[in-house]
């Protein structure tokens with residue numbers, strides 16, 4: 174598992190390579206190349222915040238990128254794991270927890286998950302407001318058992334079966 178915090182710059186560095194006449198960087202063989210993006214969103218008055226999509230299906234090792242597109246708020250991507258503020262374990266046994274730390278507007282965070290299974294995560298300041306998400310890696314059986322989550326958070330999470338079937342599940 175690799176966590177990396179990056180700051181988006183105008184145009185992006187891949188676009189910069191194109192300007193220099195250089196090809197985009199090669200991808201590692203055997204790993205899905207497409208980056209799965211999850212946007213951190215909020216409405217204008219800050220009364221609603223959410224991950225978009227709330228549920229995604231990825232292959233092991235595929236890059237997942239959270240991008241804060243909410244101009245009015247900082248957000249985090251934080252694994253449900255006892256290491257993160259004594260939260261319940263809701264990622265596969267043996268998988269390492271992650272915490273993006275606070276992302277300001279336009280900042281992003283990359284993560285790759287290699288252990289198949291179901292991963293639940295939350296936004297540190299907005300868990301109680303239901304800002305939670307679920308990632309299914311591979312095609313696992315089952316998922317995290319019922320655990321105590323804030324009511325708003327519990328209602329937000331699609332079932333692993335739904336995520337596998339639809340690959341990407343959005344709110345609304």
Ligand SMILES: [Cu+2]
Pocket residue numbers: 222247248249296297298299304
């Ligand atoms: Cu948040």
